[in-house]
Amino acid sequence: MRHFYILIFCFLSVFTNAQTIKGVVVSAENGKPVEAASVFLDNTTISTETDAKGNFQINILANNKNQLVVSAFGYEYFLVSNPDATTDLKIRLKPEETIxxxxxxxxxxxxxxxxxxxxxxxxxxxxxxxxxxxxxxxxxxxxxxxxxxxxxxxxxxxxxxxxxxxxxxxxxxxxxxxxxxxxxxxxxxxxxxxxxxxxxxxxxxNGTPNRKTIANRAETFNNSSVAFFSDLITENLENSDYMLAVNGLGVNVEEYFKVEPESDGYKLCIIKMPTRKRPDSSGVVIKGGNLNSKLKKDTTEIEVPFVVFNRETKEQSQLYFQQKCVLVQKGGHLLNPNDVYFSGFFADLKTADMLPVDFIAEKKAIVPKKVKNILDDKEYVAFETAAAAFYGSNEYMEYSVIKRQFTALLKEENETLSNNDFETWIKENISKTKFETTEQAITMYNKRNTLHDAIKEREENFVKKEKEFSEKYGNQFNDIFYKNVVSKILKQGFKKP
The missing domain is CATH 3.10.450 (Nuclear Transport Factor 2; Chain: A,)
Structure with a gap:
C-alpha cells in the first residue's frame, strides 16, 4: 500500500483579536544584526522583514498555533513554537551548513x-x-x-x-x-x-482576487481534507459532499468516532477500528487445486483504512490514523499532520492545492434534496429482488469463495503484480505466496477465471444499475440497498458451493 503525506505545519485557528511580537534578529556567530531576514507565521499570509538594525514587528492572531519562522540566506531556520505577544524577542541565527x-x-x-x-x-x-x-x-x-x-x-x-x-x-x-x-x-x-x-x-x-480566483479557492477548499475534517468534527457530514465508508459501505460516524470539544478545537477519537474478515487458509488441505471447505478455519479480522468518498467529484481517499486520538482545529486543520496519512485523492493534493491557514473558507451550502421514497420506485424494488437472487445464487457464491481463497493464498500485495501472464509469474514468484505448488496455483487461477467468465456480464450489469440508483437516490440507496439484499439472501437461503 502506498502512503503519501505532506508534512506542512498547519497550526492556525482563525480568531479576530491580533497580538504583536517585536524583536531583533542577530547572527549567533558575531552578534551583528541580520538585515532583510524574513519573519512569518508558517503556512499563512502573515509576514514581515527585519530592518537594517535587525528589528522587526509582526501582528499575529490571538490563540495562534502556527510556528513563527525566521529565515535568512546563509543561516539555519529559527522556529518559535506557540509564539505569544512580546516586545523583547531576541533571535540568534546560526550559519547554515551545506550538506x-x-x-x-x-x-x-x-x-x-x-x-x-x-x-x-x-x-x-x-x-x-x-x-x-x-x-x-x-x-x-x-x-x-x-x-x-x-x-x-x-x-x-x-x-x-x-x-x-x-x-x-x-x-x-x-x-x-x-x-x-x-x-x-x-x-x-x-x-x-x-x-x-x-x-x-x-x-x-497576487493582487485583489477576481471572481474566478475566489471560485477556484472555494472549490479547492471544498475538495480538501480540511473541509472533510471540518464537516466531521461539526457533525455536518450527512449534509456535506462527503461520505465516510468502511469496506465500500457508508457508515455512521458515531459508530466509529467520538468528537469532544476542546478550548480551541476538537479531540477526534476512534472508538471502533475499521476491519474486514479474511479467510484463514492456514492448515487447509488442498487437493486438485480445490480447498476442502470442511477443513477451513474461521475468518480473521484485519484492519482496513477509512474511506472518504466525495459524492460530488466521485473521488475517493483512504485515511490511515497513526494515533487513536487526534486534535483538529476549528477550521478543520490537523494540529499534527503526522497523525493521519492519506492515500488516494487527498494524497494527490500537493503544493498547488495548498491554501493558507488564515484563508477564511465559505463552506459550500448544501441543501438536502427532497426525493421520493426509494421503496415507492417499482423499478428499484424489482432490481433489489433480482440483485438478491443474483448475489445469492450458487454460481456467484461459488465464484466468491474461490476468489477469496485464491487471493488469500496469493497474498493481496501480489495481486496487481501477477495479472499479466500468471503462469510465468507464479513459476518465478511462488515463494512469495502461500501456494504449495505452481500446479495448485494455476488450477485455482483457471477455475476462478472460468467461474467469473460465467457471471461477468450479469455482474457488470448489476454494478452499472447500482451506480445509477446510487446517483439518483444518494444516501437513501446506500442505507437501504445492501441491508435489504443481504436480508433477502438470508431469507431465500442458498446452497453452499
Missing part, C-alpha cells in the same frame, strides 16, 4: 530535466491547479538520486518561489527535506513506495 551539495559526487543516472519533472509531480502535483502552477526559480533546486536506495532527494538553499495562477498566490516555500522512495531505479510516478516533503511556506496575494 547535500557536498554529497552529490557520483554522476546521476538521470538527467536534471528528468529529475525536475519527477520533483514537480511529487511536489507541485498533477491536478487542475497544478497545471497552472509554476516554479519561478528552478535553477536553485539541487537533485540527487541514490542508486543504492533508489531514492530521489531535492534541496534548495533559497526559498522555492511558486506562482499559482488558479488560486492567485505566490508562495515562498522553504524546503527542509524532500524524498521519494521508488521500487527500483526509476523516476516513474507509477512505481514508487512513498513520498514526503517538509518545509515552511509563506503565501502572498
Amino acid at each position: 547535500l551539495d557536498e554529497l552529490v559526487i557520483d554522476k546521476n543516472v538521470f538527467t536534471r530535466k528528468q529529475m525536475l519533472k519527477a520533483f514537480k509531480h511529487f511536489f507541485i502535483g498533477n491536478t487542475k491547479n497544478a497545471k497552472r502552477t509554476k516554479i519561478l526559480n528552478e535553477n536553485d533546486l539541487v537533485f540527487y538520486f541514490d542508486t543504492k536506495t533508489n531514492q530521489l532527494f531535492a534541496h534548495s538553499d533559497k526559498p522555492i518561489i511558486i506562482s499559482n495562477e488558479n488560486l492567485g498566490y505566490t508562495i515562498k516555500f522553504h524546503l527542509e527535506s524532500f524524498q521519494v522512495q521508488f521500487n527500483y531505479q526509476t523516476l516513474d510516478p507509477k512505481n514508487y513506495m512513498n513520498s514526503n516533503y517538509f518545509g515552511y511556506s509563506l503565501f502572498n496575494e
